[in-house]
Amino acid sequence: xxxPYLFGLALLISYWLFKYVIKLNMELSLLISAxxxxxxxxxxxxxxxxxxxxxxxxxxxxPVALGVLAVIILDHGGFFAGLLSVVQEKIESSFWQKLTSGxxxxxxxxxxxxxxxxxxxxxxxxxxxxxxxxxxxxxxGVLMPPINIYNEILQRAVGAGYGYGGFGGEFISLIIIGIxxxxxxxxxxRDSSWQLEMEPGRIQMPISLALIVFLGVELGMRxxxxxxxxxxxxxxxLLVLVLGLIYSLPGDISGSKTxxxxxxxxxxxxHRFTEALPYLFLVLITGFIISISAFTGFRGAVLxxxxxxxxxxxxxxALVLSLLLSLLSPFIALAILAVxxxxxxxxxxxxxxxxxxxxxxxxxxxxxxxGQEGDLGxxxxxxxxxxxxxxxxxxxxxxNLLLAII
Amino acid sequence: MKKCKLVxxxxxxxxxxxxxxxxxxxxxxxxxxxxxxxxVSQLSDxxxxxxxxxxDTKIYTLKGEDEGGTAVILGGSHAxxxxxxxxxxxxxxxxxxxxxxxxVIPHANASAITNRKPLQGDPWRIxxxxxxxxxxxxRYGSRYTHPLDQWPTPEEYTHVSGELDFPGTEGRNLNRVHxxxxxxxxxxxxxxxxxxxxxxxxxxxxxxxxxxxxxxNLPNHIITHPESIYLGSEVYLDMEFAGYSFHLExxxxxxxxxxHREMGEKTEAYxxxxxxxxxxxxxxxxxxxxxxxxxxxxxxxxxxIAERNVIPAKEDLAMNNRVAAQxxxxxxSIKQLGSFYPEKEINFxxxxxxxxxxxxxxxxxx
Numbered sequence: 001x002x003x004p005y006l007f008g009l010a011l012l013i014s015y016w017l018f019k020y021v022i023k024l025n026m027e028l029s030l031l032i033s034a035x036x037x038x039x040x041x042x043x044x045x046x047x048x049x050x051x052x053x054x055x056x057x058x059x060x061x062x063p064v065a066l067g068v069l070a071v072i073i074l075d076h077g078g079f080f081a082g083l084l085s086v087v088q089e090k091i092e093s094s095f096w097q098k099l100t101s102g103x104x105x106x107x108x109x110x111x112x113x114x115x116x117x118x119x120x121x122x123x124x125x126x127x128x129x130x131x132x133x134x135x136x137x138x139x140x141g142v143l144m145p146p147i148n149i150y151n152e153i154l155q156r157a158v159g160a161g162y163g164y165g166g167f168g169g170e171f172i173s174l175i176i177i178g179i180x181x182x183x184x185x186x187x188x189x190r191d192s193s194w195q196l197e198m199e200p201g202r203i204q205m206p207i208s209l210a211l212i213v214f215l216g217v218e219l220g221m222r223x224x225x226x227x228x229x230x231x232x233x234x235x236x237x238l239l240v241l242v243l244g245l246i247y248s249l250p251g252d253i254s255g256s257k258t259x260x261x262x263x264x265x266x267x268x269x270x271h272r273f274t275e276a277l278p279y280l281f282l283v284l285i286t287g288f289i290i291s292i293s294a295f296t297g298f299r300g301a302v303l304x305x306x307x308x309x310x311x312x313x314x315x316x317x318a319l320v321l322s323l324l325l326s327l328l329s330p331f332i333a334l335a336i337l338a339v340x341x342x343x344x345x346x347x348x349x350x351x352x353x354x355x356x357x358x359x360x361x362x363x364x365x366x367x368x369x370x371g372q373e374g375d376l377g378x379x380x381x382x383x384x385x386x387x388x389x390x391x392x393x394x395x396x397x398x399x400n401l402l403l404a405i406i
Numbered sequence: 407m408k409k410c411k412l413v414x415x416x417x418x419x420x421x422x423x424x425x426x427x428x429x430x431x432x433x434x435x436x437x438x439x440x441x442x443x444x445x446v447s448q449l450s451d452x453x454x455x456x457x458x459x460x461x462d463t464k465i466y467t468l469k470g471e472d473e474g475g476t477a478v479i480l481g482g483s484h485a486x487x488x489x490x491x492x493x494x495x496x497x498x499x500x501x502x503x504x505x506x507x508x509x510v511i512p513h514a515n516a517s518a519i520t521n522r523k524p525l526q527g528d529p530w531r532i533x534x535x536x537x538x539x540x541x542x543x544x545r546y547g548s549r550y551t552h553p554l555d556q557w558p559t560p561e562e563y564t565h566v567s568g569e570l571d572f573p574g575t576e577g578r579n580l581n582r583v584h585x586x587x588x589x590x591x592x593x594x595x596x597x598x599x600x601x602x603x604x605x606x607x608x609x610x611x612x613x614x615x616x617x618x619x620x621x622x623n624l625p626n627h628i629i630t631h632p633e634s635i636y637l638g639s640e641v642y643l644d645m646e647f648a649g650y651s652f653h654l655e656x657x658x659x660x661x662x663x664x665x666h667r668e669m670g671e672k673t674e675a676y677x678x679x680x681x682x683x684x685x686x687x688x689x690x691x692x693x694x695x696x697x698x699x700x701x702x703x704x705x706x707x708x709x710x711i712a713e714r715n716v717i718p719a720k721e722d723l724a725m726n727n728r729v730a731a732q733x734x735x736x737x738x739s740i741k742q743l744g745s746f747y748p749e750k751e752i753n754f755x756x757x758x759x760x761x762x763x764x765x766x767x768x769x770x771x772x
Binding site: 004291292293294295296297298299300301303304 | 526527689690691692693694706709
């Protein structure tokens with residue numbers, strides 16, 4: 001067996017061993033299995049050059065870490081809490097309010113869907129079906145322009161972001177799909193487990209003002225700001241930091257005991273950041289696996305295999321893989337599947353495939369805990385309602401496929 | 407909490423390791439100038455603002471005792487298109503010029519040599535003699551200027567002519583930003599300096615040495631500006647007679663930013679771009695061992711060639727043959743320049759392509 005296939009096999013077996021037999025957590029299991037399998041695949045000619053192939057992955061640390069930290073600070077400053085509380089309130093009420101609040105979440109530039117959901121990810125750790133819904137919307141938000149930190153992270157971390165989507169037919173289609181999913185799921189789920197913890201004594205600034213300030217400054221810096229000599233992520237982070245501090249002010253003005261960057265606040269931020277570390281780690285390891293896959297030739301072998309499939313079989317396989325990989329992690333599923341699938345079939349069905357790779361997110365939504373770390377009990381939770389949600393997406397995907405083939 | 411501490415420790419170790427690894431490609435590439443090199447200058451001599459930046463790069467001049475024309479060889483416009491880099495280093499380390507002048511820039515985009523495409527699994531250097539780990543290594547870079555040298559990367563890059571928009575990353579691609587501008591980005595400034603060089607030195611012929619993935623339609627191509635196509639067709643025929651199967655194309659004048667299109671239009675030089683086939687420039691390779699990199703016996707791309715009936719032959723993927731093809735294009739083009747314009751004849755003695763094929767590129771390095 002040549003090394004690419006050996007690598008793929010070793011990766012799967014060693015992951016299973018570390019995760020389910022030795023019972024390490026997912027991140028460590030992935031890291032160890034990736035390193036072990038690359039060693040195994042290259043035993044005959046192992047040199048340190050293998051590790052140099054991974055070096056590009058370290059570039060992701062800066063944007064990812066700063067992105068997450070920015071979200072934490074904004075969140076702590078009350079920015080997201082205010083926005084989310086409005087959305088949360090509206091989404092539980094009438095049809096039109098569901099619709100408008102949904103649009104706030106998925107419309108482009110919305111800071112954007114994915115950015116907002118990043119806050120949810122850190123805040124709520126996917127502990128509800130509603131959290132799962134927003135995770136799904138995050139993936140749809142990834143497809144949308146223009147201010148999208150999550151897409152930036154995906155691009156740099158795993159090369160699987162979607163870039164600038166534009167305002168054409170695909171954008172309109174995605175808006176419609178997003179609204180359908182939002183409405184269907186919000187009617188199906190009325191769980192109250194998703195609660196925002198508002199800090200006592202903190203007065204929120206009007207959310208509309210927050211939106212205007214943030215969008216205005218961000219767009220202004222992009223279009224009319226000075227040419228920056230330091231990385232874009234840092235400038236973005238500084239902006240967020242300033243806004244976070246500004247939004248901390250009302251609490252202090254109102255006489256709250258909370259002080260800007262008090263010891264308590266620093267500890268809170270530190271705590272939130274520690275919570276986010278596993279996500280950073282997961283991103284890093286995913287990048288490792290992709291790099292090793294490329295260097296060992298496993299990616300090339302997969303591409304050859306996929307390319308020889310007929311388009312219909314390709315979609316079927318993608319569907320199955322989506323399901324299997326989503327049990328591992330929807331993020332990894334998206335990252336690993338998106339690259340080869342988009343590479344091969346972008347021209348044939350440009351809308352269908354990005355949608356198809358959101359399927360893991362759908363399953364994440366279905367899962368009770370909606371967690372990063374799936375388990376094999378998924379099938380047991382496939383209720384009629386859940387199947388309905390998936391069916392809606394499948395109809396859209398396969399309908400698009402049908403159009404592509406015709 | 408223990409898990410968190412473990413994660414933090416591992417991440418710190420990874421960052422330390424990553425920093426060390428990332429440092430390696432930033433070391434200077436070692437080029438040992440041969441006896442034929444009469445002067446070593448800097449690109450910043452033509453645009454002083456480049457001095458001290460990561461875009462500045464060395465120019466090796468081989469000047470003959472007799473008068474003649476001037477040719478410029480650009481290797482490493484895309485630093486991962488490695489055969490062009492090696493061919494230009496071969497000329498610097500083994501070439502001789504008796505009449506006229508040849509100026510060689512092995513790393514036209516010096517910043518790109520310090521960069522690598524993330525997640526591609528690209529090596530930071532390649533070993534020219536796989537059987538001898540201590541043998542000469544050549545840096546393997548990226549298509550793009552290092553992002554840290556050119557922040558921020560916009561969502562869209564508009565060519566200086568205003569006629570064409572590219573994705574933002576292409577603003578870091580030297581072969582999309584020509585003719586550049588003095589007040590522009592680092593990549594545009596590099597381009598601007600190159601154009602200043604072509605003008606000040608009254609260059610008669612300029613080569614931009616490239617490679618392309620086997621699954622693209624570019625390998626084994628010679629592309630010239632329409633005004634150079636007649637000379638190009640002579641070179642094409644010479645190549646055919648010598649057993650090199652290449653295609654000849656002329657610039658698409660609507661596609662702005664390419665070296666052959668812009669240099670051919672804005673300077674007096676014959677502008678020629680060469681493309682050989684790099685089996686590691688794409689997603690399909692399944693063997694990245696040093697032996698496969700040098701021999702070109704990469705199963706994935708050999709398979710593509712067999713199945714798709716693409717232009718390069720299997721043997722065209724071998725590094726020695728790719729470098730030989732690049733040298734063949736240079737040699738035949740300069741000879742044709744002399745036959746077109748005797749007063750611009752450049753009498754030179756570069757590594758012979760046949761010898762490079764037979765003996766290997768290492769033989770022509772110091």
